[in-house]
Structure formats: C-alpha cells, structure tokens
Amino acid sequence: MPLVTSKEMFKKAYDGGYAIGAFNVNNMEIVQGITEAAKELQAPLILQVSKGARAYANHIYLRKLVEAALEDTGLPICLHLDHGDSYELCCECIDGGFTSVMIDGSHHPFEENIALTKKVVDYAHDHGVVVEAELGRLEGVEDEIKVSSEDASYTKPEEVQEFVEKTGVDSLAIAIGTSHGAFKFKGEAKLRFDILDEVVKRIPGFPIVLHGASSVIPEFVEMINKYGGDMPGAKGVPEDMLRKAAGSAVCKINIDSDLRLAMTATIRKYFAENPSHFDPRQYLKPARAAIKDMVKHKIEYVLGCAGKA
Ligand code: G3H
Ligand code: 13P
Ligand code: ZN
Numbered sequence: 230m231p232l233v234t235s236k237e238m239f240k241k242a243y244d245g246g247y248a249i250g251a252f253n254v255n256n257m258e259i260v261q262g263i264t265e266a267a268k269e270l271q272a273p274l275i276l277q278v279s280k281g282a283r284a285y286a287n288h289i290y291l292r293k294l295v296e297a298a299l300e301d302t303g304l305p306i307c308l309h310l311d312h313g314d315s316y317e318l319c320c321e322c323i324d325g326g327f328t329s330v331m332i333d334g335s336h337h338p339f340e341e342n343i344a345l346t347k348k349v350v351d352y353a354h355d356h357g358v359v360v361e362a363e364l365g366r367l368e369g370v371e372d373e374i375k376v377s378s379e380d381a382s383y384t385k386p387e388e389v390q391e392f393v394e395k396t397g398v399d400s401l402a403i404a405i406g407t408s409h410g411a412f413k414f415k416g417e418a419k420l421r422f423d424i425l426d427e428v429v430k431r432i433p434g435f436p437i438v439l440h441g442a443s444s445v446i447p448e449f450v451e452m453i454n455k456y457g458g459d460m461p462g463a464k465g466v467p468e469d470m471l472r473k474a475a476g477s478a479v480c481k482i483n484i485d486s487d488l489r490l491a492m493t494a495t496i497r498k499y500f501a502e503n504p505s506h507f508d509p510r511q512y513l514k515p516a517r518a519a520i521k522d523m524v525k526h527k528i529e530y531v532l533g534c535a536g537k538a
Contacts, residue, residue: 232299234328234359235307238273239400239436239480247533248475251275251438252524253311253485255282257294258513259492262520264298264306270535272528274304275329275481277311280318292326304538309361311483319349323358331402335363336376339388346396354397361481363402364392367441369409381408386427393432400436400481403428407441411450411463411486420470429478436480443486444468444531446523452494456501471531482532488520495519 238249252263254276267274276298278291295308309329310322319330332349334342346362353360365384368376384403393401405421407413428437445465453460471482499512506512529535 230299230303230305232295232308232326232328233305234357234399235275235309235436235481236359236399238275238305238307241537242480242534243434243436243478245533245537246476247537248439248479248482249273249275249534250524250527250532251277251309251311251481251483252488253277253279253282253483254291254295255286258517259488259520260294260298262517263488263524264302264304266521266524266528267304267538268302270525270528271538272304272532272534272536273306273538275307275309277309277483278322278327279311280314282311288322288325313349316345316348316352319360320352323353323356327358329359329361329399331361331363333363333402335366335402335404339392343392343395346392346398350397350399359399361400361402361438362392362396362398363404363438363440364388365404367404367408369413369441376409383421383424384428386424386431389428390431393435400438401428401432402438402440405439407439407466409441409486411443411445411460411465411490413441413443413445413466414464415462418464418467418470420466420474422473425474425477425479433478435478437478438481438483439471439474439479440483442466442471442474442482443484443490444471446487446490449487449490449494449519452498453490456494456497458493458497468531472533475531475533484527487523487527491519491523492516 312333313319334345366382368381450463495516
C-alpha cells in the first residue's frame with residue numbers, strides 16, 4: 230500500500246469516536262518504536278516531520294524511513310509536514326512525497342491566514358495532498374519560535390466556519406489550552422472543552438486537530454530527574470482529557486514531547502547503570518523499546534484506535 234492521506238482515517242475516526250496519533254519523527258529508532266507499536270495493535274498512523282526534523286535528518290532520509298516502515302508494517306500511514314511556515318516549504322514537501330501538510334498561519338491576521346492557507350490548499354489539492362491549518366495560537370516552543378503566554382490565544386469559534394469555507398482546508402487545529410513542550414500548565418490542567426463544543430456546532434463533521442497533546446508522562450520525568458536531569462514542574466495534558474477529546478470531533482492528536490521524554494529518560498538511566506558503555510546500539514535499543522511501550526499505551530488507552538487500521 231502506498232502512503233495515504235488522512236482523509237479516510239479522519240472520516241472513520243470521527244464516526245467511530247476515536248483519534249489518530251500523529252507522532253513526530255526525527256530518526257530511525259523513533260520511526261521503528263512508533264511503527265512497531267502500531268503494527269502490533271493494527272492502528273492507523275500519522276508520522277509527522279517538522280521543519281526542524283527536516284533540517285536535522287534531511288527530507289529524503291525521513292521519507293525513506295517512513296517508506297521502510299510502510300513496507301514493514303503494511304499499515305495505512307500518512308506522512309505529514311508539521312507546522313509548515315511558508316507556501317514554499319509546503320510545496321517542497323508536496324513535491325517530495327508527503328501526503329499531508331500543515332500550513333501554520335496562526336500568527337498572521339485572520340485574512341492573511343485565509344489567503345496563505347487557500348494558496349497552499351490549491352497547490353496541495355491539485356497534487357492529491359490534504360492540508361491542515363490553524364486558528365488560535367498555542368503557547369510553547371516549536372523550533373526556534375517561542376510563543377509566550379501573553380501571545381497565545383484561544384480559537385474564536387465565530388471565525389471557524391468562514392475560515393473553513395474560504396480556504397477549502399481539510400482539517401483544523403484549534404487552541405483550547407494545550408501547549409507545546411514539557412511545561413504545559415503551571416497550576417491545574419484545564420482545557421476549554423466549551424470552545425471545542427462551540428467550534429463543532431459551527432462546523433459539524435469537520436476533523437479537528439489537537440496540538441501540544443503530550444501527557445508529559447510523570448514516570449519519565451521522575452526518571453530524568455533521578456538520573457541527573459532537572460525538569461521540576463514539568464506537566465502535560467491529563468490522559469482523561471485526551472480520551473474525552475479523542476471521543477469528540479478531535480481526529481488527530483499530536484505527540485512529540487512524550488517521545489522525547491521516553492527516549493531521554495531511558496538513555497539517562499542506561500548510562501547511570503552502564504557508565505562504561507559506548508556502543509550506540511546498546512542505549513538506543515532500550516530507548517526504542519520505551520517508545521514502543523509508550524505508543525502502545527497511547528493507542529490503546531488514550532487514542533482508542535487499536536484495530537482500526
Ligand atoms: O510542535 C512542534 C513539534 O514538537 C516539533 O518540534 O520543531 O522542535 O522539531 P521541533
Ligand atoms: P507536544 O509538545 O505536546 O508533544 O506537542 C507536539 C505537537 O503539537 C507537534 O505539532
Ligand atoms: Zn504542534
């Protein structure tokens with residue numbers, strides 16, 4: 230099976246009350262950990278590549294790794310550009326074999342976001358590729374861009390219908406209180422499900438995307454702190470909130486920080502216990518296994534997409 234778009238996946242997820250995991254990939258062990266988990270549980274997958282991942286690993290290596298996973302697993306896999314920041318970058322990824330792109334115009338004024346998104350949609354649809362856009366702005370760090378809490382803003386439900394109609398976009402990321410990175414909430418975790426409900430009322434049946442949706446799994450944060458790290462106050466989105474979102478119009482849940490934490494915690498522990506080892510295979514193997522276990526947990530207990538491939 231070739232790489233697929235997320236069109237069919239989202240339709241089934243919307244109707245079935247579950248979500249697809251969109252996991253960020255940066256190297257072979259991450260791709261393998263995620264896809265081995267999905268293969269065992271027969272879950273559909275979105276593997277996403279950021280601008281930073283392309284700069285780190287090179288577009289062609291990442292695409293070939295994902296194609297290898299496709300051949301190895303036989304799963305429906307969508308290859309997605311995460312947080313595309315320009316028309317040119319989106320076109321490069323469309324021409325370079327991706328089946329889905331995000332154009333993130335959320336920092337532009339409404340009309341400019343519409344114009345940029347529409348331009349990407351026109352090119353993408355001509356090439357059989359789907360497009361995700363964003364309204365509202367998440368707090369946190371992506372690549373070199375840092376969005377402060379003052380600059381973050383919730384999605385305005387009254388804007389979504391016009392945005393979707395004018396752009397022809399295929400899915401919409403909204404801001405309801407999640408944020409990028411490992412420090413999402415200072416106090417109690419709170420998501421604005423009332424905003425999500427208002428959005429759904431205006432665009433029923435339309436797939437919604439949740440960014441910044443790592444749980445920042447406490448077990449990994451504790452491990453990092455135990456083995457020489459320093460992440461006091463790290464906090465993510467509680468799993469019950471994610472499960473609730475997955476059962477609604479949210480069809481795509483973005484997870485990157487939990488992959489980073491699983492990998493880093495495991496490698497820190499490995500070196501603490503084996504200070505004289507220096508073969509990368511020795512420490513990358515348990516790191517890959519930790520990613521696999523974590524992704525299996527997400528698929529079964531958070532996303533609800535086991536057996537939906
Ligand atoms: O939302 C951003 C993702 O976590 C990707 O992060 O841009 O550092 O690769 P990155
Ligand atoms: P996390 O930082 O919560 O993993 O979010 C990832 C993300 O939104 C990628 O686009
Ligand atoms: Zn994101």
